[in-house]
Amino acid sequence: MQVDRAAGDAGAFGDGRHGHGGGAPALGWLVAARVSQGGFAGILFALIPLIAMRAVRPEMAGRASALIMTLGPLGAVSGPALGGIIVGAWGWPWIFYLNLPIGALVIVIALVQMRPDGPLGAPDRTLLFETAVLGVAAAALLLGLSLSAGHGLPWLALTATAVGPLAIWWRSASSHAVRALMRTPGVAAPVSLVLLNAVTISLVEFMASFYLQRILGVSAATAGTTVLAFAVGNVVAGPIGGFLGDRWSASRTARAGVLITAVGTSLLVPLGTDWHPADVGWRLAIAGIGTGVFAGPNFALVMSNAPDALGGTAGAAQSLARQLGFSLGPALATTAWALSGYRLGGMRAGMAVAAACVLIGLLLRTRTGTVPAGRPADLGGDAPARPTRNEPADR
Incomplete structure (x- = not known):
């Protein structure tokens, strides 16, 4: 998905040799296909955390989680480069064709390796209602953020129309699982941290790219290479964080990670006109x-x-928080920049917003983190860990 997302737009505006006509009907099919792809991707994002936790021993949960959280940035790093090579050599349709054998391989692995839980049931009225209400809210929120970034701040008002559908959903029986999850000690704060971290990541990368090109005057290629310093630091440190979470303490390791992110982000606030791309790169790497x-x-x-019965809801909550943060970050960056008349001061203000988000996260990580009685306070050290579904309780 990283590859086709990175190169799809470039291919759509490529030369006619690789394009396909069709006008509005073709566009309609394309939109329907992308909506379907996004829907099934949302299901995968919700299930992957649950599958990962059940597939490994409890004492390896941190490393398994770190592997998942590292592969995403790795795809973001490799996707644009690989996508550009494929488009240049074979044309943009191959971005999508290559997904077919990869998807088939994943299906085979799932059928062979994963134990079936039972047949799928047809969606009931409650699920259809929930999908419709949340779909309207998501469309209003994301359209408002996207249009404000490209067409002006007044479009942010569109996001307010998401409040009504969300309020209806929150008062309905459909939201019971989410409400129960957020009331579980030790869950709400980490999920909030996922949101704040995603806001910080997307805001910093968005603003750094414009700063490098508009203020320092470097090429797009140099700006892209510099911004990749963030992803490289993420990929390198991910396995270390997982190892420390298992062997030392998940809670303390997460707190240390937030602190390091706060330092790196704060160092970016005083963007200078005399900086070199390397000055941005090492801060992004931190x-x-x-x-x-x-x-x-x-x-x-x-x-x-999370309680066993709410494992899928917990995975979905993390995915939603991350995707929402990735949408909010550029919108906040654009707002701060626009309010200054698109000057350097607005870029500094945007970086300050990112630093504020991560500092709020540090406060959350420091002052919360209790867990229910009978659950491990941490995943590392000598704390007793509950067994996974695939592991006997007396192991």
């Missing part, structure tokens, strides 16, 4: 290292503290 250390242990904390 923030990326902090995020890498934080992500896996925090992920494991949510899944460990």
Whole structure:
């Protein structure tokens, strides 16, 4: 998905040799296909955390979580480069064709390796109602954020129309599982941290790219390479964070990761006109290292503290928080920048917003983190860990 997302737009505006006509009907099919792809991707994002926690021993939860949280940035790093090569050599349709054998391989692995839980049931009226209400709210929120970034701040008012559908859903029986999850000690704070961390990541990367090109005057290629320092730091530190979460303490490791991210982000606030791309790169690398250390242990904390019956809801909550944060970050960056008349001061204000988000996260991580009685306070050290579904309780 990273590859086709990175190169799809480039291919759509490529030369006619690789394009396909069709006008509005073709566009309609494309939109329907992408909506379907996004819907099934949302299901996968919700299930992957639960599958990962059940597939490994409890004492390896941090490393398993770190692996998942590391592969995402790795795809973001490799996707644009690989997608560009494929588009240049074969044309943009191959971005999508290559997904077919990869998807088939994943299906085979799932059928062979995963134990079936039972047949799927047809969606009932409650699920259809929930899908419709949340779909309207999500469309209003994301459209408002997207249009405000490209067409002006007044479009942010569209996001307010998401409040009504969300209020209806929150008062309905459909939200019972989410409300129960958020009331579980040790869950709400880590999920909030996922949101704040995603806001910080997307805001910093968005603003750094414009700063490098508009203020320092470097090429797009140089700006892209510099911004990748964040992802490289994330990928390198992810396994370390997972190991420390298992051997030391998931809670303390997540707290350390937030602190490192706060340091790296704060160092970016005083953007200067005389900086070199390297001055931006090493600061981004520090923030990326902090995020890498934080992500896996925090992920494991949510899944460990969530009740067994709400494992899927916990995975979905993390995914939703992350995707919402990735949408909010550029919108906040654009707002701060626009209010200054698109000057350097607005970029500094945007970086300050990112630093504030991660500092709020540090406060949450420091002052919360209790878990229910009978559950491990941490996933590391000598704390007793509850067994996974695939592991006997007396092991």
